[in-house]
Amino acid sequence: MGTRAAAPRRLIVAITGATGAIYGVRLLQTLRKLGGVESHLLISSAGWLNIQHELTLGKQDVHPLADVVHSVRDVGASIASGSFATDGMIVAPCSMKTLASVAHGLSDNLITRAADVTLKERRRLVLLVRETPFNLAHLRNMTAVTEMGGVIFPPLPAFYNQPATIDEMVDHTVSRVLDLFALGPALSPAWAGLRGADE
Numbered sequence: 001m002g003t004r005a006a007a008p009r010r011l012i013v014a015i016t017g018a019t020g021a022i023y024g025v026r027l028l029q030t031l032r033k034l035g036g037v038e039s040h041l042l043i044s045s046a047g048w049l050n051i052q053h054e055l056t057l058g059k060q061d062v063h064p065l066a067d068v069v070h071s072v073r074d075v076g077a078s079i080a081s082g083s084f085a086t087d088g089m090i091v092a093p094c095s096m097k098t099l100a101s102v103a104h105g106l107s108d109n110l111i112t113r114a115a116d117v118t119l120k121e122r123r124r125l126v127l128l129v130r131e132t133p134f135n136l137a138h139l140r141n142m143t144a145v146t147e148m149g150g151v152i153f154p155p156l157p158a159f160y161n162q163p164a165t166i167d168e169m170v171d172h173t174v175s176r177v178l179d180l181f182a183l184g185p186a187l188s189p190a191w192a193g194l195r196g197a198d199e
């Protein structure tokens with residue numbers, strides 16, 4: 001009997017048009033730094049608007065951060081099929097429009113198709129949803145994605161680690177997100193407990 005080569009580790013990263021483009025870009029930078037994971041990148045047109053506005057970056061800066069870049073319109077791409085093995089998908093940040101599309105299984109572009117495939121193959125889908133305040137449609141859509149097995153992960157900063165900079169806040173969130181995929185040793189330090197909290 002022949003031996004089968006282990007499937008390469010692959011993650012799909014999509015950046016959509018909610019504020020917080022830095023989360024998607026930092027995810028790509030972190031994956032590059034860690035190595036060993038083939039990243040597949042998708043950026044919506046509204047995602048590009050925010051990358052340019054918030055980070056003053058262009059395609060020449062962001063595309064080289066990924067191993068494979070797909071057009072959002074290319075619904076015939078490898079990642080549109082469940083037969084293409086991946087470890088899952090992260091949408092960072094995830095707009096309410098993309099959330100709604102995923103919640104309703106629309107598959108109306110390659111981002112929402114890849115998310116649909118990730119859910120149908122029972123792989124990990126993590127949505128860094130960003131809006132405030134939420135209306136009932138947003139809340140219902142988050143519930144629907146959770147019921148389908150997706151993880152709703154709003155990028156809310158933590159303060160218990162006493163971050164001194166925005167970069168530290170972003171890194172903390174990105175580490176927690178990547179730890180959900182168990183790609184290697186944990187990136188975010190385990191909370192050791194507060195001493196003397198009940199004294």
Ligand SMILES: Cc1cc2nc3c(=O)[nH]c(=O)nc-3n(C[C@H](O)[C@H](O)[C@H](O)COP(=O)(O)O)c2cc1C
Nearest residue numbers: 016017018019044046047049095096097098130131
């Ligand atoms: C500067 C800017 C900030 C935005 N911030 C948000 C946001 O935080 N959350 C959200 O759901 N939509 C936000 N939007 C609106 C989305 O970009 C818009 O709904 C878009 O159609 C989303 O498309 P996409 O999901 O294909 O990227 C923002 C738009 C702009 C231009």
